[in-house]
Amino acid sequence: MKAKVYVMLKPSVLDPQGKAIKHSVQLLGFETVSDIRQGKYFEIAMGNGVTEEKARDEATRLAHEVLSNPIIEDFRVEIEE
């Protein structure tokens, strides 16, 4: 079982890194790009025999307490067999 956690700055929080990347990308001529936000991605291996529900609970708690800072970031959890 594997948990995937995506952490993104909240839409209301300025993302200077994403802005800088967008600027460079537009200079390169990618005209269709209108915005880029940069986030973090974690792959968390879970022990064998863990139920999907338990894996989701643990990963959500982990994402909330450690991987993200709820003041500035949102997260999303996916579970994979």
Add this chain to the structure above:
Amino acid sequence: MKFGVIVFPGSNCDHDAYHVISKHVGQPVNFIWHRETDLSTYDAVIIPGGFSYGDYLRAGALARFSPVMNSLKEFAAQGNLVLGICNGFQILCEAGLLPGALIRNRNLHFICDYVNVRVENTDTPFTHEMKAGSVLRMPIAHAEGNYVCDDATFAELKRDGRIIFRYCDPSGQITDAANPNGSRDNIAGICNRERNVMGLMPHPERACEDLLGSSDGREVFRSLAGTLAAAA
């Protein structure tokens, strides 16, 4: 009065803080390794600048899980004085001892420079010997010093006079040009509700000798020592 300076793996202003307390404040001071949990002999604890845990994940995020941090929360809850400088400020925010967060500077650069900050509030143990509105010149050295918080938190900080320092120009004017990192409302330092925990991005401990460019930082430590002396 006894001071403690917490040392995390990656702290690098711990010796500066130690030096200032022993030489300029003239009081006993100990290093506290982050695995220690007994803070009972201290009157004030400083969380120094640096790059605890290499700033991995987020600046200050992993230091929050060091054993000393639970003791520090109790220490603060008992009303003892806690001063977080730079990475120390980031750690205090991550640990929930101060509200808000410090994100990447708006220009993306690591900024190492002198800044001016205006003393916004002197009703704290860290600033009571200063004059409100006076300007202190101190260095900053950070990549994540851009203070953010939600509107409700900001309103509360403002209402309760918990914004202690704001970036300003040399004459004390609060301008966007004087804001090095994009911090909301030029915020450089804040305190908690109880006013015994303060965090700031500039480094007062690196501004205590004229030879090093400024001795304005001494005022922070003079206030701090004055508070402890009055309480003793």
